[in-house]
Structures are given as structure tokens and as C-alpha cells.
Amino acid sequence: MGRVPCCDNNGLKKGPWTPEEDLKLINHIQIHGPGNWRALPKSAGLxxxxxxxxxRWTxxxxxxxxxxxxxxxxxxxxIQLHSILGNxxxxxAARLPGRTDNEIKNYWxxxxxxxxxxxxxxxxxxxxRLDLLDMSSILRSVLGNPSLLNMQGLLGAHVLMNQGFMNLSATxxxxxxxxxENPNLASQNYAQSQGAPPQDLTQFQRPVEGFSGNLSCSSSPPLSSTPDLGENENLVLQQNQVGLLGNYPALVHSMNNASQNMGFDSSSTYVKRGVEEEKDSFCGDLFEFEIPESFDIGDIFCSVPQTF
DNA sequence: AACGTCCTCAACCGCTGTAGA
DNA sequence: ATCTACAGCGGTTGAGGACGT
Structure with missing residues (x-):
């Protein structure tokens, strides 16, 4: 049996605070300071x-x-802190002076x-969100232009994308x-999608002792300082999808089409909640790979191959 | 003007972590 | 080791306002 809620006692008021109540609380805290919240209401006359x-105070x-x-x-x-710390x-809030966790949560x-x-x-x-892509149009674009098939150029994408997407590219x-013209290319791509590491990114894949964090991609510049991260905090970085796909016009075009098909064109102001949440929970494991805890985030932005 | 829908955010709920008995 | 009280956290709710028809 769980603990009895502190507000179970009948007679205690709930809901919005009145200015009078606020005043009582402020006056009491100005005199006695915050703390001992259990006893405060009685002594403050609340x-x-x-x-x-x-x-109410915090x-x-x-x-x-x-x-x-x-x-x-x-x-x-x-946004940057959320990409690192999650919810x-x-x-x-501790890194944003003057803002409360509740306020930040609501704003988010x-x-x-x-x-x-x-x-x-x-x-x-x-x-x-690759789940929003119109895969059929991507496939059509790719099949019509074999030069797009060098998926290795996609930032060594097999370590970034999930297996389903890579199987699709292999198909x-x-x-x-x-x-x-070069049949070997296809089998090479297929092999990569099945697990062979691309040369360009093997540096990211070396196992490092003691690291258990996740890293997904990032578009934002690295935080200049992110102090006090826990030892096992997952480091999540954003990947600029335009940067990632920018040299693949057909893919970018397909992504734009897909976004519009899903109601994400730039003129729409919002998406129906149900659809939003459904999509929300659908894409959680994309773009993740392991990095060492001691990895310098800034290195990513210097060492990502730019040879798409 | 009336009504319905959506958005915002203060407040609440339920749970966890921690300290002290 | 166990229990209790308390503080704090993240998720959720609902009243009130804004907006569209």
C-alpha cells in the first residue's frame, strides 16, 4: 500500500492560489525562510x-x-541540453537561471x-525522422540513378540508421x-548494410572501455560546456538532416515530399495530436550508435567526412 | 453573438530517493 | 534492516483564454 497523499486530509484547499494566499506564503518565507514545508501551512495560516x-513557491x-x-x-x-539530458x-533548469523545471517542461x-x-x-x-520518408519515391529515385547508391557516402550511414532502412537500401x-556499371558496388552496399563497417567511420566504432552511452546525430554545434553530466549520461547529438543528405537531391526531394504528405509543410501550424504522438513513438531507435564517454563532441564536427 | 476547438500553463498526482529514527 | 517523513522529480490534468467558424 502506498503512502497516504499529503493532501488527503479534507478541508485543505486545492486549485489556483489567491493573491491573499500568495501574500501569506511570501510573508512567512521572508521571515522564516523556505523549508519544513509540512509544517509551513499551519504556521503561515494557509x-x-x-x-x-x-x-507555489518554487x-x-x-x-x-x-x-x-x-x-x-x-x-x-x-534544445541542446534536452538532446543531452533528455527529460x-x-x-x-539548473543551467537556465531564473527558469523553473515546470516552466521549461511546459515550454518544451x-x-x-x-x-x-x-x-x-x-x-x-x-x-x-526517417519514418516520415516516402520510401517508395526514394526507391524510385535511387533506382533511376544508380550513382546515388553509394550509401557509404551517407556519412557511413549504416552505423547511423536502423537495420530496416539499411536493408531497404540494400534491396x-x-x-x-x-x-x-559496377556490380560490385551493389554487393558492397549490401555487405555494409549487413554489418561491415564503412572505413570512414570506424573511428567512431572502436569499443572503449567503460563507455555505455548512446550517441545519435546532431545538427547543433556542441555545447561549449556541459558540466556535471552523470558518468553514464547518454550523449545524444543532433544530425543536420540537410547536411547529411544535402548532396543527395533526390533524397532531399523525397524527404520534402514525405514531410508534405504527412502534413509537415512549412505553412501548416500544427499537427493533430494523435498523429503527432503516434509518429513520436515510432522512431526512437534511429540514428543511434555507441561512443566512448570521454569522446569529445567537438571532434565529430571536425572529423565527419565531408566527401558525400 | 454564440458556439466549438485548440492552446497554454499553473497546479496536481504519483512515484522515487534520501535521511533519520 | 525496516519504517516513516519529507523533498523533489516528471507526467498529466483542467481551467481559462484565444481563435476560428
Missing amino acids: ERCGKSCRL NYLRPDIKRGRFSLEEEDII KWSAI NTHIRKRLLRMGIDPVTHAP ASLLSIKND
Whole structure:
């Protein structure tokens, strides 16, 4: 049996706080300081539970809270920190002076998350959402242009994309083999999709003792400093999908088509919630691979091969 | 003007971690 | 080792406002 909720006692008020209640709470804390929330309501003359008082203080009444809209800089910091910390709102708030975890959480869910979805970026992984691609049009484009089939150029993509996508590319390779001047290429791509590492990225794949974090791709520049990350924090970096696919016009075109087909064109303002959430949970394991804990994020942006 | 739908965000709920008895 | 109280966290809810028809 779980613990009895602190607000179970009947008679304690719930819901929005009145200015009078706020005043009582502020006055009491100014005199006695915060803390001992259980006993505070009684001594402050409030008919609230201690938990409600604590939340009201920490999320709204604290004098160091910065009100008003988030700046673009704050927004950028939130996105970057979220890509590293995930839904650790308190940890993110600790790096944004004047903002509360509740405020950041709300802002993420109501603004940033939706915007990332509209951009075709998975807000959980911060990776491009390949589930939104129109694979049939990609296949048509690829089959019509065998030069696109050198998937090795896709940033050694087999370590970035999931097995399903790579199998798809392998299938495309095999289907197009009769049109290909170099039949070896197709089998090479197929072999890569089945697990053979691309030369360019083997540096990322060396196992390093003691590392258990994940790394997905990243478009944003690395944080200049991300102090106090836990030893086993998953490091998640965003990959700029345009940068990744920029030299593959057919793929970019297909992605754009797919986005529009899914209601993500730039003019739409929002997507129906159900669809959004369905898509949301669909793409979690894309673009992940292992990196050493001591890996310098900045290195990625220097060492990613630019020879697409 | 009336109504319905959607968005925002303060507040709540339920759970976990921790300290002390 | 176990229990209890408490603080804190992340997810969820719902009232109120904005907006569209």
C-alpha cells in the first residue's frame, strides 16, 4: 500500500492560489525562510498542504524567477541540453537561471516539441525522422540513378540508421544491379548494410572501455560546456538532416515530399495530436550508435567526412 | 453573438530517493 | 534492516483564454 497523499486530509484547499494566499506564503518565507514545508501551512495560516506551498513557491513566487517568454538563446540552450539530458527538466533548469523545471517542461511540450516535429526531427532522439520518408519515391529515385547508391557516402550511414532502412537500401542496390556499371558496388552496399563497417567511420566504432552511452546525430554545434553530466549520461547529438543528405537531391526531394504528405509543410501550424504522438513513438531507435564517454563532441564536427 | 476547438500553463498526482529514527 | 517523513522529480490534468467558424 502506498503512502497516504499529503493532501488527503479534507478541508485543505486545492486549485489556483489567491493573491491573499500568495501574500501569506511570501510573508512567512521572508521571515522564516523556505523549508519544513509540512509544517509551513499551519504556521503561515494557509489551508494548503505543504507540497502545494512548496510548488507555489518554487514555480511561481520565488523572487529570482524570470517571467515572460523564452528568448531564442534560451530556447537554443534548452534544445541542446534536452538532446543531452533528455527529460531531466530539473537538470536543464539548473543551467537556465531564473527558469523553473515546470516552466521549461511546459515550454518544451507546447512550443519546442511541436516545432521539432514540424521540422521532421524526432523530439526524443533529436534525429531526423526517417519514418516520415516516402520510401517508395526514394526507391524510385535511387533506382533511376544508380550513382546515388553509394550509401557509404551517407556519412557511413549504416552505423547511423536502423537495420530496416539499411536493408531497404540494400534491396535497392540489388534491384538496380542490372543497371549498374559496377556490380560490385551493389554487393558492397549490401555487405555494409549487413554489418561491415564503412572505413570512414570506424573511428567512431572502436569499443572503449567503460563507455555505455548512446550517441545519435546532431545538427547543433556542441555545447561549449556541459558540466556535471552523470558518468553514464547518454550523449545524444543532433544530425543536420540537410547536411547529411544535402548532396543527395533526390533524397532531399523525397524527404520534402514525405514531410508534405504527412502534413509537415512549412505553412501548416500544427499537427493533430494523435498523429503527432503516434509518429513520436515510432522512431526512437534511429540514428543511434555507441561512443566512448570521454569522446569529445567537438571532434565529430571536425572529423565527419565531408566527401558525400 | 454564440458556439466549438485548440492552446497554454499553473497546479496536481504519483512515484522515487534520501535521511533519520 | 525496516519504517516513516519529507523533498523533489516528471507526467498529466483542467481551467481559462484565444481563435476560428
